[in-house]
Amino acid sequence: MNYWLMKSEPDTFGIDDLAARPEQTEPWDGVRNYQARNMMRDAMRLGDRVLFYHSNCKPPGIVGTMEVVREGYPDDTAWDPQHKYFDPKSSPDKPRWYRVDVRLLERFPRLVSLDELRSRPELAEMRILQRGNRLSITPVSAEEWQIIHEIAAIAS
DNA sequence: GCCAACGTTGGC
DNA sequence: GCCAACGTTGGC
Numbered sequence: 001m002n003y004w005l006m007k008s009e010p011d012t013f014g015i016d017d018l019a020a021r022p023e024q025t026e027p028w029d030g031v032r033n034y035q036a037r038n039m040m041r042d043a044m045r046l047g048d049r050v051l052f053y054h055s056n057c058k059p060p061g062i063v064g065t066m067e068v069v070r071e072g073y074p075d076d077t078a079w080d081p082q083h084k085y086f087d088p089k090s091s092p093d094k095p096r097w098y099r100v101d102v103r104l105l106e107r108f109p110r111l112v113s114l115d116e117l118r119s120r121p122e123l124a125e126m127r128i129l130q131r132g133n134r135l136s137i138t139p140v141s142a143e144e145w146q147i148i149h150e151i152a153a154i155a156s
Numbered sequence: 157g158c159c160a161a162c163g164t165t166g167g168c
Numbered sequence: 169g170c171c172a173a174c175g176t177t178g179g180c
Contacts, residue, residue, distance in 0.1 A: 009178090033163080056178050114179080132161040134177050 003140040004044065005051040005062070005128055006102075015052050015063045015107060024104035029075045030085040032097060036137040041072040041098040043139075050102055051140060051148065053128065054111070061113035062148060070101035108152040116156075122147055 006028065008014065018026055031037060050066040074095035077085040090096035117123050127138035 007178090035163095058180095060179070134162060136177090 002043070002045060002048045003051070003142060003145045004039070004048060005053055005126075005138050005140050006066075007053045007055040007128075007136045009056045010054045011057070014054060015104070018052070018066070018102075018104045019107065025069055025101055026103075027070075027075075027099050027101050029077045029097075029099040031075070031099065031136060032085065032087065033136065035135055037096075037098055039137050039139070040100045044068050044072060044100050046071055049105070049145065051145070059111065059113045059115065061111045061116070062108065062152075063111050064107040065105040066102040067105050068100050069103045072098045072100055075099040110152065110156055112148055112151050116151060117148075120147065120151070 010016075013026070018024060028040070031040065046068055048068040050068065051062050052064045052066055053062050054060055074092070075085070075090075075097040076092075077083045078087040078090035078095070078097045079092060080086055081088075085097075087096060114128075117126065118129055123129065123144055126140065126144055127133055127135065
């Protein structure tokens with residue numbers, strides 16, 4: 001099993017939105033970055049676990065976990081001229097963008113903030129903590145996954 | 157709202 | 169294929 005971290009802005013789509021969806025499941029569409037696309041198309045597998053990270057908010061941090069319930073398939077929002085994620089260079093014949101479906105696994109009892117992640121030497125290698133990182137999907141190690149759960153379980 | 161970091165675009 | 173200009177991300 002692989003572990004990942006995916007960012008979303010809570011103003012656009014946060015963990016509350018995911019919790020409110022039928023079966024608490026949602027297609028993770030709108031990703032328009034090749035590295036992140038490749039991970040969804042080629043590397044993410046059914047049952048993989050995902051940390052849900054709230055970005056561009058106060059405070060940023062990890063709010064819960066998700067599970068991959070459908071592996072990479074074309075993101076058809078790119079084909080709809082009315083859609084904000086429209087990309088004229090993508091077509092049903094030659095899809096340029098992909099998405100996976102995710103389902104909510106658990107909401108953490110509290111947010112694990114970016115500051116807390118930075119304060120843990122064991123997490124220093126996390127991609128999300130590297131200077132200038134903007135990638136919205138990043139791999140996470142099993143150890144990092146475990147440590148983040150331990151942090152979430154203790155009161156702040 | 158600022159701005160550093162990084163990705164993409166397009167002229168050459 | 170180089171690289172300057174531009175757009176986006178996202179913490180602060």
